[in-house]
Amino acid sequence: MAAGAGYIEFTTGDILTAAAANEYLASQVVMVFASASARTSAIASPQEGMVSYLKDTNAVEYYSGSAWTAIGGGSSGGMTLLSTTTLSGASTSISITPTGYNEIAIVCYGVTNGSNGNLFMGINTDTTSSNYIQAFYGTEGTTYYSGANVGVDGVNAILPGQAGYLGSNSSNIAQFRIFQPNASTRKLINASSAFLSSSSLNAASNTTCDYVTTSALSSVQFKTTVGSFTAGTVLVYGVK
Amino acid sequence: MTKPMIRIHDVEADSIVDREMTDAEYEAHLASAAAVDELATNAALRAEHKAGLLERLGITAEEAELLLS
Numbered sequence: 001m002a003a004g005a006g007y008i009e010f011t012t013g014d015i016l017t018a019a020a021a022n023e024y025l026a027s028q029v030v031m032v033f034a035s036a037s038a039r040t041s042a043i044a045s046p047q048e049g050m051v052s053y054l055k056d057t058n059a060v061e062y063y064s065g066s067a068w069t070a071i072g073g074g075s076s077g078g079m080t081l082l083s084t085t086t087l088s089g090a091s092t093s094i095s096i097t098p099t100g101y102n103e104i105a106i107v108c109y110g111v112t113n114g115s116n117g118n119l120f121m122g123i124n125t126d127t128t129s130s131n132y133i134q135a136f137y138g139t140e141g142t143t144y145y146s147g148a149n150v151g152v153d154g155v156n157a158i159l160p161g162q163a164g165y166l167g168s169n170s171s172n173i174a175q176f177r178i179f180q181p182n183a184s185t186r187k188l189i190n191a192s193s194a195f196l197s198s199s200s201l202n203a204a205s206n207t208t209c210d211y212v213t214t215s216a217l218s219s220v221q222f223k224t225t226v227g228s229f230t231a232g233t234v235l236v237y238g239v240k
Numbered sequence: 241m242t243k244p245m246i247r248i249h250d251v252e253a254d255s256i257v258d259r260e261m262t263d264a265e266y267e268a269h270l271a272s273a274a275a276v277d278e279l280a281t282n283a284a285l286r287a288e289h290k291a292g293l294l295e296r297l298g299i300t301a302e303e304a305e306l307l308l309s
Contacts (some may be wrong), residue, residue: 037254056254088244088258090269111264117274127268142301145286165280225273228294230242236251 004028004049030060036068057081069100070238079105080238087111087232091223094236096218098181101238106176106220108234111166115228116198119166121176121191122221123211131212138205140197167195167203170231181217186210244269 005023010016018081027050035056043050048065059080061068069081082102085094086106098104111119123131137146166172172195179188189209197203222234243261250257261269294301 035254037252040252077269083249085247085249085256090261091244091265092247092249094249120272144305170256223269223272225269225276 003157004047039068039204049233057083060115063225067099070240078240082236082238083234085234085236087113087229088232089223090225090228091221092229092234093219093221094234095219096217096236098178098238100240101181102179102198104178104181104217104240105237105239106178106234107237108174108176108222109172110170111172111174111229111232112170112227113224113232116226117166117172118224119174119232120223122223123178123187123189123213124215124218125137125221126213126215128213133210133212136205136207140199140203141201165195166193167197169196171196176220178211178217182216184216186212187217 001225004027008020008024027047029051031039031043031050031052033042033052033054036054039052039074041052046063048063051060051064051071052063052068053060055107057080059228060071062071063069070078082096082104083094085092096104106121108119113119122178132149135146135148139145172193174191174193174195176189176191179190181187189211190207192204192206194204220236222229222232243263245258246261247263248257248259249255254293256276289299294304295302
């Protein structure tokens with residue numbers, strides 16, 4: 001597609017050629033697409049300075065020359081909704097492209113799966129237990145619990161609550177924040193949850209994880225060992 | 241036997257695929273379930289031991305928390 005050419009003032013009698021229309025008009029408007037994939041299909045070679053609006057995420061983005069970047073996020077602090085996913089099956093995988101973001105923030109709510117639901121989040125397809133070094137603290141009514149796991153064999157994921165328990169009803173909420181998702185070094189992950197326990201007590205839990213690997217983030221997996229997810233919404237945000 | 245299902249949401253391609261677990265995935269899933277059961281059992285045993293200790297000491301959990309703070 002033609003690159004933006006800046007500004008031109010047409011005068012009476014000028015002939016508007018196809019090239020001029022592409023350079024001065026088509027490539028310098030806010031282009032509207034249904035989704036990022038629709039944009040990729042329509043524009044094989046985006047040019048620096050192009051601007052687009054994505055209807056599925058309500059995001060306005062510009063092309064930096066190497067990537068589509070959210071406008072308004074600025075150099076820091078802006079949040080862009082990257083995806084919305086409904087949990088299903090015993091595991092739901094969500095792809096993530098963290099390029100341009102310093103943090104990936106994930107909110108998860110309304111999760112149900114069997115009568116004693118649990119929820120774990122794995123990074124990429126990593127099941128190496130020693131890569132997940134976690135410390136957790138929580139409370140259920142007046143009962144407090146704490147501990148540390150240097151990887152949990154077989155689980156190998158982030159546990160937002162005590163042993164991943166997220167309550168048996170759908171009023172639960174969990175969040176995960178993955179810092180430095182593009183780094184080829186360790187990542188810091190913080191997870192927390194609020195839920196109604198099996199004893200019908202309000203409960204909360206917080207986990208901090210030193211995720212030790214040299215791979216950049218490319219996906220997350222939400223897993224349960226109790227039946228299958230029957231409900232649950234996951235929102236993934238990119239944060240500058 | 242039907243294995244549990246997996247959902248794969250490829251955000252870039254805007255596609256969602258639901259499929260049955262592979263044998264390897266199912267094996268990992270069973271191992272996770274066993275690990276979680278062990279976590280829950282250990283937690284229950286710790287809670288039972290703690291309750292017994294508090295009873296022998298004749299103090300409540302709140303009083304123990306205060307002493308340890």
